[in-house]
Amino acid sequence: MAGTHVASAVTAGCQVTYTVTNQWPGGFGVNVSVNNLGDPINGWKLTWAFPAGQTITQLWNGTYTQSGSQVTVSNVSYNAAIPSGGSAGFGFNGAYSGSNPVPSSFALNGVTCTGGVSTPTPTVTPPPSSNQPCDLYASGGTPCVAAHSTTRALYASYNGSLYQVRRSSDNTTQNIGVLSAGGYANAAAQDSFCAGTTCLITIIYDQSGRGNHLTQAPPGGFSGPAPGGYDNLANATAAPTTINGHKAYGVFVAPGTGYRNNNTNGIAKGDQPEGMYAVFDGTHYNGGCCFDYGNAETNSRDNGNGTMEAIYFGNIKVWGYGTGNGPWVMADLENGLFSGVNPGYNAGNPTVSHRYLTAIVKGEPNHWSIRAGNAQSGNLSTYYNGARPNAAGYNPMKKEGAIILGIGGDNSNSSAGTFYEGVMTSGYPTDATENAVQANIVAAGYK
Helix, strand or coil: CCEEEECCCCCCCEEEEEEEEEEECCCEEEEEEEEEEECCCEECEEEECCCCEEEEEECCCCEEEEEECEEEECHHHCEEEEEECCCCEEEEEECCCCCCCCCCCEEECCCCCCCCCCCCCCCCCCCCCCCCHHHHHHHCCCCCCEEEEECECCCCCCCCCEEEEECCCCCCEEEEEEEECCCCEEEEHHHHHCCCCCCCEEEEECCCCCCEEEEEEEEEECCCCCCHHCCEEEECCEEEEEECCEEEEEEEEEECCCCECCCCCCCCCCCEEEEEEEEEEEECCCCCCCCCEECCCCCCCCCCCCCEEEEEECCCCCEEEECCCCEEEEEEECCCCEECCCCCCCCCCCCCCCHHHHHHHEEECEEEEEEECCCCCCCCCEEEEEECCCCCCCCCEECEEEECCCCCCCCCCCCEEEEEEEEECCCCCCCCHHHHHHHHHHHHHCC
């Protein structure tokens, strides 16, 4: 719905267009365009009163204060000047209870923008599933202890930030949240914040509440390309996608890019059981080491066989491989990428080429499994389910509990891939739980 307010003054006049771009139970998104009909302005404040107790929860391209129903939005440095006939814009997310009518009046620097208001009925986006992946894992008795995604909430109740971006023009940062609790990423907030410049993904937030956020990977056994030996950060717009028709962005890992957390809470250690899944771009890979997501060493060094347990995706054949030319889903257990019980070739692990790929690795004492499937349709297949590898050092495991994305345990960072979402669990999930998670992923509608 949109409202337009016009003042006819020549030297001081304004037109404001207030457009509700999305609305869901309890929340809404708005774009506001301020058109200056008078003399040039350098510095502006737009004021209005919400008619039904609405509140702003997040705003971009401006700063705001709210006292009761009264709202004041002020310019930021790069949009302070509005020439005669020019415009400035900002957007925000808000919360409401009951109804969400358009404000009836706006004022720009004290000049009222008067005019009629039209209030067509907004489109209400159907709420996402009430059982998101981490709700399903919890129901199965293996709760998430880390949950990362730049595309959607992985709990039905999650209403926080998914990730943070930093723009190159002024090195400021902004958190990118969800459109609604349990919903999809607010890609429009990123697009607005990053307009005219480039942005990097600086933090991928952990939705589990344990604080297991992923940030720029520090130096390790292999130095990174960024200053100080750190890895690079991902370009925030390099992996566009849609999820249930909503625009979103994945994490595009080019060689040299990597994220890590060496000081985690609740991640499996030693031979403790755990599970993990990730949704990858099945067409973006290489033969570098190692595009991983999962459990790794806490000092960014190779600490020996069995000190890792992570999902690997790519077509390197140095340690292990399956049928065809790859890529393959394998387990990185340190000093070995395993496609099955034996080092090297295992016939049960097929080449996979789905545009969106669900990949799973899970392990418990002397037992582990690889599963995978098309994240857009169908069920999971089990590629391996059995004893720990037929090689010294992997039974029992010596997992250390760090989390990596896009790199190996010792910071090997010559790999490539794209990550959309993934979790790690406490306990060894059942196949039935993972099958339910796969159905949720398919229903999410990646395209």
